[in-house]
Structure formats: structure tokens, C-alpha cells
Amino acid sequence: MDLPGPQAKILLFLLMHKAVTSQLAISETPGASALTCRLEACDIKAVFRVAPTALSVLSIMTLQDMESKLEAVHHLQRVLLIRLPLLSCTFVSLPMVMAAQRPYVLLWLGMNVYLFIDTFYWYEEEESFLYTRVLLGSTLAWARASAVCLNFNCMLILLPVSRNLISFIRGTNICCRGSWRRQLDKTLKFHKLVAYGIAINTAIHVVAHLCNLERYRASQSGAAGGLPAALSKLGDAPNETYLNPIRSAHSSTTAELLTTTAGVTGLVATLALILTMTSSTESIRQASYELFWCTHHVFILFFISLAVHGAGRMVRGQTPESLRLHNITFCRARYTEWQAAAPCPVPQFSGKEPSAWKWVLGPVVLYTCERIIRFWRFQQEVFITKVVSHPSRVLELQMKKRSFKMAPGQYILIQCPSISMLEWHPFTLTSAPQEDFFSVHIQAAGDWTAALCQAFGAGDQVPQAPRSLPRLAVDGPFGASLTDVFHYPVSVCIAAGIGVTPFASLLKSVWYKCESETQPKLSKVYFYWICRDPSAFEWFADLLLSLETRMSEQGKAHCLSYHIFLTGWDENQAIYIALHWDENTDVITGLRQKTFYGRPNWNKEFQQIACNHPGSNIGVFFCGPKALSKTLQSMCRLYSSADPRGVHFYYNRESF
Known part of the structure; x- marks a missing residue:
């Protein structure tokens, strides 16, 4: 093979770059001010042996020694204006700086810490729960603090996936420009972050209440004595209210878990959360999107269980009227003298009203509106005006839809009912707002996209008639x-x-x-x-x-x-x-x-x-x-x- 000098140099350059890039070891010392690439890390003769083509180029160039060969590559590097990790050269190293602060993470973390600590100390010090703490100890505060944080995170979890809400905020002056505006691009990350917060607080809440159930049972058993036994027996006589929800000494923790409102709803919510999170891993989403989509909607059971979880009112505290009549400082040690006519009347207790529904009602309503909008858009007709089959299994769809307005860089969700009634896939719009249509380019990279390309005849020699094209549903566009x-x-x-x-x-x-x-x-x-x-x-x-x-x-x-x-x-x-x-x-x-x-x-x-x-x-x-x-x-x-x-x-x- 005979090549002119410039072409031979270019060919040598490409082959050497490819070979050395795979062999060269590049090291960076933390805190160092420069990154040095040395040729000593690889054998230059081995580089020239990577292919017979390279050897033939060497014979054409007739360079006298290795230094002249390196000088030729230096020249090519300057001509082609690209960087090679090949020759002895010095690059400016990045200084060791901390990652840029993310305001939404700091705000979210701060609110969780504040709510947990504030609630924890309130239940540790509140007089109305003093007798409850006698039975349960510190696990009462652990259960209630994690419950408040759980409610807070459940309030947030649906907001980042409300795409229409995010697009509305982006399109108005509600969110100013700058770093706060750019946080809107991290809604999916925030959704995952909040999900981890829910998982952690659920684990704390479940463990704490399992301990509480066991302590309730132990206080009701015959082995218990003293004040815990006296408190557990309250409610057996007329005109008394109970503190210990386990009313029988022969009851078991499992029975209480499976027969009470709090136990059943807590079990359902926990199982729904485990199923939702385990099916949300990257491997499952890629292997079976329909499995991910279906199991993710188990969150409906989670929210229903969460809303009614507190209806059983198992955690009880002393009523305000009882606190006024029953001085706990004086009467605590005189539990054997508790009588209706004595200075220490029998304390009265009541359960705390459920509050989880108050936390999640607003976001659930917003998300319901989000799904209604999606269903309405699903019903709108999409007119496919042009189908173009590009090389390398790329399908271009040009479409029209009534009242469709877009901005550069936005994306839409596409569903093809003939392929799957469940799957909505995001695709970036490749048309400009100034054009009278909107378009997407779809590469057959998976099962769903391959089926879509096949349905539209991508790669067929004869184009399909418009009436034979499958129906599409489009949701969006959404801001990015x-x-x-x-x-x-x-x-x-x-x-x-x-x-x-x-x-x-x-x-x-x-x-x-x-x-x-x-x-x-x-x-x-x-x-x-x-x-x-x-x-x-x-x-x-x-x-x-x-x-x-x-x-x-x-x-x-x-x-x-x-x-x-x-x-x-x-x-x-x-x-x-x-x-x-x-x-x-x-x-x-x-x-x-x-x-x-x-x-x-x-x-x-x-x-x-x-x-x-x-x-x-x-x-x-x-x-x-x-x-x-x-x-x-x-x-x-x-x-x-x-x-x-x-x-x-x-x-x-x-x-x-």
C-alpha cells in the first residue's frame, strides 16, 4: 500500500492514538497541581506493532529514529487540534473542591432533622404521655418522631413526579432564575431521595412499634407489677378508659398485629413500600418496564393504608381534663390509692386523632389532577403526518395535535396502545416551536422501541398507508x-x-x-x-x-x-x-x-x-x-x- 506523506502521518496518528489510549496508565496524585502523561507507561515499539497497516506506514514514512516519529505525531497533534494521552505533556489539574451545594437537599435534610428532634423531645417531656412512657419507655418517642418525618416525606413524594405542576412552575415567575430554577431539573433525583427517607423512617417506625407491642404485652402479663401493671388494668372497671391497647394477658404480639386497624394497615403499607422500592431498581426497570410500572402503582395501597393507619388510636395519652384533676407528680407514686373521690382520681386516656391524611391530602389531590390531565390527553387524537425511516434503525415521527405548544429541549411521553396499555416512554422533541408539527426520533434500542419501529414499518421498502398506522397517545410537552x-x-x-x-x-x-x-x-x-x-x-x-x-x-x-x-x-x-x-x-x-x-x-x-x-x-x-x-x-x-x-x-x- 502506497500512501502520500500527509495521509500516512494521519493514518499513523489514528492507529497510535487508538493503541496507546488503551495501554497508557494515567495517574493523578490527590492535591497535585498538574496531571502528567508519560510515554514510559507503554512500549512505543508495541504500539507500532498493533496492526500490519501501521508497519507498512512506518516503511513509507522512512523516519530515521523513534524521536523523529514522536516529533511527527507532535506535529499531527498540533495540526488536528486534539488532545492525545500519548506524549509527555502537562495538563492543568482540577483543584480539590467540594461538590456544589444543592439547596433542595439541604432544605429537605434540615426539615427532617428538625421534625424528628422536635417531635422526639416533645414526646419525651410531655406530661400527658408520662404514663405512656412508663409502659413503653423511649420507643414511644422513636415511633412518633419517625411517624412525623414519614408523613412529611409522603407529602413530598408525589410532587416531583407531577410533571404538569413542574412545567407550570417553570413557565411562571414562581421560581426565579439561577440555582433554584435549575433544581427543577433534579426532580427525579429528589423523588428518589424522598423515597429513601420514607424507607428509613418506615424502618424506624416499624421496629419501634414492634418493641411497643411487646412492652404492652409484657405489662399486661401476670409477671408485671407495680405502676405498669396498674396502668395496664385500667379500663376493666366502668367509667374507666384504657391506656394499654392489649386487653388480655393471653394475647400475643402477632395476634395484635393481624387483628387491629393499626397492625393491618401498617403491615399492608410496609409490604407495599417494599414491593415498590425493590421493583424500582435500574435492572428491573430495564428488564421489564411493565413490571416496574404495575408494582409502582401499589403506592395507592400505601397511601390508603397510611391515611387510616392512625384510626385505631393505639398510642394514647392522658386527657387535658384528667391532667387538671390528676396531679401526676403527686399521684404517680400513689397508684394504689387511685379512687374517684380521692385527691388522685383514676387517670383518663384518649387516643391521638389520626393526622397522616392531613399531610398527604393536598399532594394526593394535585397528583389526581395530574392523572386526570394525562387521561384527557390520552383521549385526544394525534395526527401522524409523516413517517421517515432513517438508517441505523431510527424512526422519525412527525405529528400534529390540537393546542399543542412546545419549547426547545422539551420532551413528551408516548404510549402505543397496540403494543402496551401501560407503558409511557419519554422522547425528546426534535422539532422547533416555529414548525407546524412536532417530531421525535426513535431508535430501536429495546423491546418496546423495536416493536414501535416495526409497527410503523421502519426499514420496509414500501411505506404504509396512513390509515394502517397504529394509534399513539401523547402526554406533554414537559419542560427540561x-x-x-x-x-x-x-x-x-x-x-x-x-x-x-x-x-x-x-x-x-x-x-x-x-x-x-x-x-x-x-x-x-x-x-x-x-x-x-x-x-x-x-x-x-x-x-x-x-x-x-x-x-x-x-x-x-x-x-x-x-x-x-x-x-x-x-x-x-x-x-x-x-x-x-x-x-x-x-x-x-x-x-x-x-x-x-x-x-x-x-x-x-x-x-x-x-x-x-x-x-x-x-x-x-x-x-x-x-x-x-x-x-x-x-x-x-x-x-x-x-x-x-x-x-x-x-x-x-x-x-x-
């Missing part, structure tokens, strides 16, 4: 972080793999705004796309090509700067890239902007953007894996100026 892109003068959009989908609507909208507005607030968009296999997203490359052509024709090319990074290729692709490197358009995407091979040097990219826009507020929007998300968050903190007049990066992550 990308709707804030236009609130910044400069926005940086970063996508990794399939995370590129939400940016289709955004880039289209950028084009329409640049075309219609003379001075839009958003003046510059930097777009980064990192992918391993661009063939799976050929439809997006076509979109970029269309935008590139339109903006060039209208003289608006300066509004958008995009960079595509390819992280995966094989030897055949490397040869093809090398042979066509001198062409005017990129051989992978067909765009004028050439594709970069490798991963971005985020230090360099953020430094350049900060230099280009001093004193600006820059929004950073990302959709992709968590590992890269943490890196970008660190970059935003690192390159944000401490001076209020300097440049500031605001990080947002797309999720639903």
Missing part, C-alpha cells in the same frame, strides 16, 4: 433544562452519544431566531458532539448539514460553532479517513467542519470560550453519561471567575 438556553448571551451545548437528540430542537430554534430577530439575546452557541459511532445518528448529521448551509447563505454562520469528536474507529476507517483527508468536506459527516478524532481537551475548550467572552454569563448544557457530567461541572467551577464582573459558567444537565 434546555429551555433555559436562550436566557444566556452565550450557551455551550455538549452531547455524548444518544444525548445529542435533545439538541436537534434547540439548533433548529437557534436558526429560526437568528433568521427572524435582529438582535437576539443568545448571540453565540458552541456545540460539541462526542460519539463512538456516528452512523447511528446520520439523521443528526443531515440536520447539521442543513443548518450549516442555511446559515452560510444568510450570513449567520457566526451564530453557531460546532465540533464533532469521534472516539471509536477501526483500521479500515483509519485508511479511508487518511485517503480522503484533503477533501473539502468531512468524510464521516459530509460537513465542512472536519471531525476531530479523540476526546476534547476541556481545559483548552473552556479556557478559549472564557477568553472569547469575558464578563459574560455562559450557560453550559449537557446530555450524556455521569462521568463526563462530573468533569464538566468541575470545568464550570474552575473557569468561573471569583469577580462578579468576570465570566461565569452555569451548568445544566438534561435528564428526565
Whole structure:
């Protein structure tokens, strides 16, 4: 194989990058100021042996020694403007900083701690529960404190999954801009956090009440004596109220658990919670979404049981009238003298009114309205105007629906009754608000999406008639972080793999705004796309090509700067890239902007953007894996100026 010098160097560069990236060990010392990549970690001769193609390239280049080979790669690195973890080079290390504070977590945690401590000490010190503490000890306070925290978290658990409520808050001035507004993008995380809070407080509550039942039973047994025995016998005589709910010395804890209102409802609520949480794991959701969906709706039983759980009034305290007549300080030690006519009358007790329903009534009503809205939208007809089958098993659906209004970056939930009456799947809208339809791109990546693509004839040679298309139900649209892109003068959009989908609507909208507005607030968009296999997203490359052509024709090319990074290729692709490197358009995407091979040097990219826009507020929007998300968050903190007049990066992550 004979290749010209430049193409041979490019081919060598690609092969060496791929080989060394997999072999090179990169270490970072905590607290160090620099990260050093050394060639000593791998054998350079082994690198050149990775493929026969690389050996043939070496014979073509006729470089005299290893140093000249390394110098050639240095030159290619400068030409192609990408970072290689290959040569001896120094990168600025991220300082060790604490994670950014999340206000909603701190507020939620603070409220839980306050409610628990306040309730705990109230039941430990309140006079009306002194005789109850004689029977139960400190487990009374543990049970009641965890119950209040449980009610508080049950009040919150439904709010983060009320999508229409969140969209309403986002669209109004109720939530101001800034860090608090960005918390709306973390509603699912907050939902999971509150669920853990419910699980922890339920465990404390159950264990405490099991201990209480055992202590009630022990106080009623013949072995008990003294004040506990006297308190347990109250209620046997006329005109007396009981304190110990276990009325027989022969009763068992299991019998009380299965025959009382509090016991049965508590058991049902606990089992419902266990079933809901165990079926919510990532593995189960991916393996069987229908199982997750069905078991998650057991929460209805949980809330019903919670609302009536306190109706049994098993935890009882002394009545206010009895406290006035019965001086517990004086009468406590004189329990043998308790008589109706004596200075120490028999104490009277009553159960605490159930309060859980008061905590959850409002959120349950809101969530019920949420489901009514969803059912109403389910009944609305969706008109499918166009079906496009793209390469790599990607289906594009263009639809219309009455009174449907969207914003860039929003998503919808789609249900196909012919596939499943239960499953609603989220898909990001890929159309712009200025278009007279809304669209989604669906890749056949699972059972449901594969069935949907097959139902719409994706991959068929002959398109189906419109009347034969299956019916779809659409719920939404719902807001996401990308709707804030236009609130910044400069926005940086970063996508990794399939995370590129939400940016289709955004880039289209950028084009329409640049075309219609003379001075839009958003003046510059930097777009980064990192992918391993661009063939799976050929439809997006076509979109970029269309935008590139339109903006060039209208003289608006300066509004958008995009960079595509390819992280995966094989030897055949490397040869093809090398042979066509001198062409005017990129051989992978067909765009004028050439594709970069490798991963971005985020230090360099953020430094350049900060230099280009001093004193600006820059929004950073990302959709992709968590590992890269943490890196970008660190970059935003690192390159944000401490001076209020300097440049500031605001990080947002797309999720639903």
C-alpha cells in the first residue's frame, strides 16, 4: 500500500492514538497541581506493532529514529487540534473542591432533622404521655418522631413526579432564575431521595412499634407489677378508659398485629413500600418496564393504608381534663390509692386523632389532577403526518395535535396502545416551536422501541398507508433544562452519544431566531458532539448539514460553532479517513467542519470560550453519561471567575 506523506502521518496518528489510549496508565496524585502523561507507561515499539497497516506506514514514512516519529505525531497533534494521552505533556489539574451545594437537599435534610428532634423531645417531656412512657419507655418517642418525618416525606413524594405542576412552575415567575430554577431539573433525583427517607423512617417506625407491642404485652402479663401493671388494668372497671391497647394477658404480639386497624394497615403499607422500592431498581426497570410500572402503582395501597393507619388510636395519652384533676407528680407514686373521690382520681386516656391524611391530602389531590390531565390527553387524537425511516434503525415521527405548544429541549411521553396499555416512554422533541408539527426520533434500542419501529414499518421498502398506522397517545410537552438556553448571551451545548437528540430542537430554534430577530439575546452557541459511532445518528448529521448551509447563505454562520469528536474507529476507517483527508468536506459527516478524532481537551475548550467572552454569563448544557457530567461541572467551577464582573459558567444537565 502506497500512501502520500500527509495521509500516512494521519493514518499513523489514528492507529497510535487508538493503541496507546488503551495501554497508557494515567495517574493523578490527590492535591497535585498538574496531571502528567508519560510515554514510559507503554512500549512505543508495541504500539507500532498493533496492526500490519501501521508497519507498512512506518516503511513509507522512512523516519530515521523513534524521536523523529514522536516529533511527527507532535506535529499531527498540533495540526488536528486534539488532545492525545500519548506524549509527555502537562495538563492543568482540577483543584480539590467540594461538590456544589444543592439547596433542595439541604432544605429537605434540615426539615427532617428538625421534625424528628422536635417531635422526639416533645414526646419525651410531655406530661400527658408520662404514663405512656412508663409502659413503653423511649420507643414511644422513636415511633412518633419517625411517624412525623414519614408523613412529611409522603407529602413530598408525589410532587416531583407531577410533571404538569413542574412545567407550570417553570413557565411562571414562581421560581426565579439561577440555582433554584435549575433544581427543577433534579426532580427525579429528589423523588428518589424522598423515597429513601420514607424507607428509613418506615424502618424506624416499624421496629419501634414492634418493641411497643411487646412492652404492652409484657405489662399486661401476670409477671408485671407495680405502676405498669396498674396502668395496664385500667379500663376493666366502668367509667374507666384504657391506656394499654392489649386487653388480655393471653394475647400475643402477632395476634395484635393481624387483628387491629393499626397492625393491618401498617403491615399492608410496609409490604407495599417494599414491593415498590425493590421493583424500582435500574435492572428491573430495564428488564421489564411493565413490571416496574404495575408494582409502582401499589403506592395507592400505601397511601390508603397510611391515611387510616392512625384510626385505631393505639398510642394514647392522658386527657387535658384528667391532667387538671390528676396531679401526676403527686399521684404517680400513689397508684394504689387511685379512687374517684380521692385527691388522685383514676387517670383518663384518649387516643391521638389520626393526622397522616392531613399531610398527604393536598399532594394526593394535585397528583389526581395530574392523572386526570394525562387521561384527557390520552383521549385526544394525534395526527401522524409523516413517517421517515432513517438508517441505523431510527424512526422519525412527525405529528400534529390540537393546542399543542412546545419549547426547545422539551420532551413528551408516548404510549402505543397496540403494543402496551401501560407503558409511557419519554422522547425528546426534535422539532422547533416555529414548525407546524412536532417530531421525535426513535431508535430501536429495546423491546418496546423495536416493536414501535416495526409497527410503523421502519426499514420496509414500501411505506404504509396512513390509515394502517397504529394509534399513539401523547402526554406533554414537559419542560427540561434546555429551555433555559436562550436566557444566556452565550450557551455551550455538549452531547455524548444518544444525548445529542435533545439538541436537534434547540439548533433548529437557534436558526429560526437568528433568521427572524435582529438582535437576539443568545448571540453565540458552541456545540460539541462526542460519539463512538456516528452512523447511528446520520439523521443528526443531515440536520447539521442543513443548518450549516442555511446559515452560510444568510450570513449567520457566526451564530453557531460546532465540533464533532469521534472516539471509536477501526483500521479500515483509519485508511479511508487518511485517503480522503484533503477533501473539502468531512468524510464521516459530509460537513465542512472536519471531525476531530479523540476526546476534547476541556481545559483548552473552556479556557478559549472564557477568553472569547469575558464578563459574560455562559450557560453550559449537557446530555450524556455521569462521568463526563462530573468533569464538566468541575470545568464550570474552575473557569468561573471569583469577580462578579468576570465570566461565569452555569451548568445544566438534561435528564428526565
